[in-house]
Amino acid sequence: MVRLYGGQALQLRPSQHVQLSEFAFDGVVVTGGHDIDPVLYAEEPEVEPKYDSARDQLEQAVIDQALNRGVPLLGICRGAQLLNVCRGGSLHQDLKSKRQKTSNRRTLLPLKTLLLETDGLLKQLLGSGPCRINSLHNQAIDRIGDGLRVAAHDLDGIVQAIEDPLQPYLLGVQWHPEFLIFIPRQRRLFKQLIKVSVEQRLQAAQ
Template identity: 60%
Template sequence: MPNKPVIAITGPARGALLPRFCVATIVRWYGAQPLQLRPGDNISRLDYQGVVITGGHDIDPVLYAAEQEVKPKHDKQRDEFESAVIEYALEHKMPLLGICRGAQLLNVQLGGNLFQELRSRREKTSNRWTSLPLKTLKVEARTQLEKHLGCRQCRINSLHNQGIDKVGQRMIISGRDLDGIVQAIEAPEEEFLIGVQWHPEFLLLLRRQRRLFQSLIQAVRKQLKSNS
C-alpha cells in the first residue's frame, strides 16, 4: 500500500491549468498525491487508484449517436482519451469523480445522452456562466451526494452549455437545479462513482464542496486497505 493514494487528474493536451491546479491543491489538502494525465499518456502503465475527470469543451454528440445541434466546440482527442480513462477506471472499480464535462462523459460512457443546449430549458434560472456559488442545488434524499455534501439544498456555480438528458446504466439522479436540470448523478451500488455538473474545485474555500474530494480519497484509502 503506497504512503499516499495517487489521484489521476485528466484534462486536455494543453491549457486548463487553473482547474488542474485547483483539483491538485485539494487532493494534496487531503493527503493524496495528484497525477496529471493528458492525451497520449499510457494509462495502463501509470500507478493511480482514483480519478478526477475535469471540465472543458462540449462532448462530441457522435459518442451518443446524435446529430450536431449547436456550433461545434469539441476536443475529439480528449474525448477519446478520457473515455478510455473512464473505461479503465470502471473496469478496475476505481473511485471516480466527473466534473462538468467529466460528468457528461461518464454518463455517455454508461449509455446515457445529453442535451446539447440548455438555454431553451431554463425558466427559473439564469443561463449566465459564473464561477461563484449563485445557483441552487436541490439534493435528493438518502443519496451519496447528500451524505458527502451534508445538505439537501445548497449553492453551486454554473459553467456549462450542455447537460444530462437520459441517465446512463447503473446511475441515478442525485441533484437538480430549480429548473429540474440534472446537476449530479451517482452509482448507488459503487463505493464512489459520482458526476457533478458544477465546478467544486473553484469553490475550494467551501468545506462542503471540498468534501467531494475528501470522500473520493477516503474511498480510495478504504479500497487500498481492503486489498492489502
C-alpha cells in the same frame, strides 16, 4: 484538493493515451472542458462544434478502466457528462431553451441553487437542504446512463449530479467544486474521494 487530503495528483494528457496501461491510479477526477462529441451518444450536432476528440478518447479509456476496476471516480462538469455517456446516457446539447427559473449566465460564484434528490452519497457529503453552486456549462445530462441515478437537480429540473448507488464512490457533478473550496461541504467531495481510494488500496494489499 487531492494533495490537501493526502493524495498524489497525476495529470494525464491525450498525448499519453498510448501509455495509459503504464499508469497505476487509485482514484480518478475527470475535469471540465470542451463539449463532448455527440457522435459518442449517437446524435447529430445541434450547436457549433467545440470538440476535442483526442481528449474524449483518453477520458473514455480512463473512465472505462476505472469502472472495470471499481476505482473511485469524481466527474466534474464535462467529466460528469462523459461518465453518463460512457454508461449509455445522452446529453442536452444546448440549455438555453431549458432555462425558465435560472439564468443561463456562466459564473464561478455560487449563485445557483442545488436541490438534492436522494439519500445517497451526495446527500451524505453535502448534507440536507438546498445549497449554492456555480455554473460554467452550456450542456447537461439528458437520458441517464445505466446503473446511475439522479442525485440532484436545479430549479429548472436540469440534472446537476448523478451517482451509482452500488459503488462506494462514483459521482458526477455538473458544477465546479474546485472553485468553491472555501465552502466546507464542497471540499468533502474531494476528501471522501481520497478516503475511499486509500481504503480500497489498503484492502487490495491485504
